[in-house]
Amino acid sequence: MSPADNPCIIAVAITGSLPTKENNPAVPITVAEQVESTHEAFEAGASIAHCHVRDDAGKPTSDPERFARLKDGIERHCPGMIVQLSTGGRSGAGRERGGMLPLRPDMASLAVGSNNFPTRVYENPPDLVDWLASEMLAHDVKPEIEAFDLSHVVQATRMQADGRIKGPLYVQFVMGVKNAMPADERILDIYIETLRRLAPDALWCAAGIGANQLVLNEWAIARGGHTRT
Amino acid sequence: MSPADNPCIIAVAITGSLPTKENNPAVPITVAEQVESTHEAFEAGASIAHCHVRDDAGKPTSDPERFARLKDGIERHCPGMIVQLSTGGRSGAGRERGGMLPLRPDMASLAVGSNNFPTRVYENPPDLVDWLASEMLAHDVKPEIEAFDLSHVVQATRMQADGRIKGPLYVQFVMGVKNAMPADERILDIYIETLRRLAPDALWCAAGIGANQLVLNEWAIARGGHTRT
Numbered sequence: 377m378s379p380a381d382n383p384c385i386i387a388v389a390i391t392g393s394l395p396t397k398e399n400n401p402a403v404p405i406t407v408a409e410q411v412e413s414t415h416e417a418f419e420a421g422a423s424i425a426h427c428h429v430r431d432d433a434g435k436p437t438s439d440p441e442r443f444a445r446l447k448d449g450i451e452r453h454c455p456g457m458i459v460q461l462s463t464g465g466r467s468g469a470g471r472e473r474g475g476m477l478p479l480r481p482d483m484a485s486l487a488v489g490s491n492n493f494p495t496r497v498y499e500n501p502p503d504l505v506d507w508l509a510s511e512m513l514a515h516d517v518k519p520e521i522e523a524f525d526l527s528h529v530v531q532a533t534r535m536q537a538d539g540r541i542k543g544p545l546y547v548q549f550v551m552g553v554k555n556a557m558p559a560d561e562r563i564l565d566i567y568i569e570t571l572r573r574l575a576p577d578a579l580w581c582a583a584g585i586g587a588n589q590l591v592l593n594e595w596a597i598a599r600g601g602h603t604r605t
Numbered sequence: 606m607s608p609a610d611n612p613c614i615i616a617v618a619i620t621g622s623l624p625t626k627e628n629n630p631a632v633p634i635t636v637a638e639q640v641e642s643t644h645e646a647f648e649a650g651a652s653i654a655h656c657h658v659r660d661d662a663g664k665p666t667s668d669p670e671r672f673a674r675l676k677d678g679i680e681r682h683c684p685g686m687i688v689q690l691s692t693g694g695r696s697g698a699g700r701e702r703g704g705m706l707p708l709r710p711d712m713a714s715l716a717v718g719s720n721n722f723p724t725r726v727y728e729n730p731p732d733l734v735d736w737l738a739s740e741m742l743a744h745d746v747k748p749e750i751e752a753f754d755l756s757h758v759v760q761a762t763r764m765q766a767d768g769r770i771k772g773p774l775y776v777q778f779v780m781g782v783k784n785a786m787p788a789d790e791r792i793l794d795i796y797i798e799t800l801r802r803l804a805p806d807a808l809w810c811a812a813g814i815g816a817n818q819l820v821l822n823e824w825a826i827a828r829g830g831h832t833r834t
């Protein structure tokens with residue numbers, strides 16, 4: 377496939393769930409700040425907005441009302457941009473994590489396995505994974521699979537095969553998380569090989585955490601993958 | 606390396622934490638039954654006994670007193686056999702899982718990451734992993750790393766590099782667990798390649814769960830690895 381047939385999709389993660397204004401005054405925290413920050417990224421070429429929201433104290437939340445306001449703002453300021461809402465575990469517990477899926481965003485993140493994080497277990501129990509996937513099917517939301525380990529890649533392909541996820545898969549390889557998978561170029565190739573072998577029509581992107589962000593951007597783009605800021 | 610330089614180590618898992626007499630009347634549950642079953646396996650060529658213990662109701666436990674009786678029995682009936690005690694999460698919670706390490710068995714199992722099991726999360730939080738590893742160092746117990754996913758292989762090599770585990774590593778690749786890694790021959794080769802790349806002096810074995818047991822035995826032996834019944 378030539379680059380012209382496969383333009384690189386840039387997803388912008390405007391806020392994340394961890395950084396605060398104390399870490400970096402430029403981090404957009406309020407919905408208004410997030411919309412304007414996304415608008416700038418959209419004009420610079422980003423086509424997916426990966427969204428987390430915060431409560432009034434700046435803490436991560438899964439509050440559907442906040443997600444609704446952010447989604448509406450992005451849709452108004454950035455026509456045609458793909459809105460992807462996070463169902464990640466830093467923002468809520470259990471089914472709270474999927475409380476915004478009835479908003480029918482274009483996409484939502486979906487973890488399909490569990491793994492260690494720097495100081496704790498990132499818990500995605502099988503019944504919660506299946507429930508989130510079923511909510512995405514019910515509300516016509518395209519999942520972005522967050523793969524923190526090789527078995528997560530395999531699990532996504534099994535979920536597609538038995539109908540729990542509608543294909544083609546869109547899989548993000550997440551690297552550089554302490555106590556999970558480090559940024560390792562050979563293992564990125566293994567991820568790509570395994571995904572191609574088990575789900576030949578899948579698309580993939582890659583994200584490096586913290587200092588690994590640009591490294592993963594370069595590795596992904598060099599391999600014809602998509603990328604995440 | 607020729608087979609003569611690298612004899613296959615057979616580990617016998619005599620009881621496990623799940624099967625009951627109702628599943629199979631031949632499962633050894635009492636310490637006396639376990640010792641005799643291990644003795645038979647030892648005479649048939651097994652050199653590591655991978656041990657779980659049960660309470661009086663047949664439920665998995667981490668009770669150090671039961672482990673002590675089993676260890677003593679195996680040492681008396683099977684001189685020279687390597688005793689490996691399970692610190693797996695089905696038998697206890699938190700530090701209970703390592704309560705038998707002061708018995709100074711030759712080996713103990715050590716999970717270094719978390720993953721999904723068929724119906725739940727197999728939780729091995731980073732601080733518990735580090736504590737279990739430090740207890741193994743303190744009591745001169747050789748860990749068998751239980752790798753349920755690729756990042757677990759990498760994590761073991763990092764723990765060796767920074768001194769949390771004494772090398773050379775002994776790593777078991779566990780395949781065929783629903784919602785974790787299936788029995789996949791190409792991924793077994795990836796495990797072996799990754800371990801060799803990051804810890805060239807490591808030894809490895811492989812275990813297939815349930816119906817995958819013989820499949821993994823064959824794959825492992827064909828590759829010069831060690832094996833688990």
Ligand SMILES: [Zn+2]
Binds near residue numbers: 389392393464
């Ligand atoms: Zn996110």
Ligand SMILES: [Zn+2]
Binds near residue numbers: 411412415453
């Ligand atoms: Zn605007």
Ligand SMILES: [Zn+2]
Binds near residue numbers: 618622655657714
């Ligand atoms: Zn075991």
Ligand SMILES: [Zn+2]
Binds near residue numbers: 640641644682
């Ligand atoms: Zn005997």
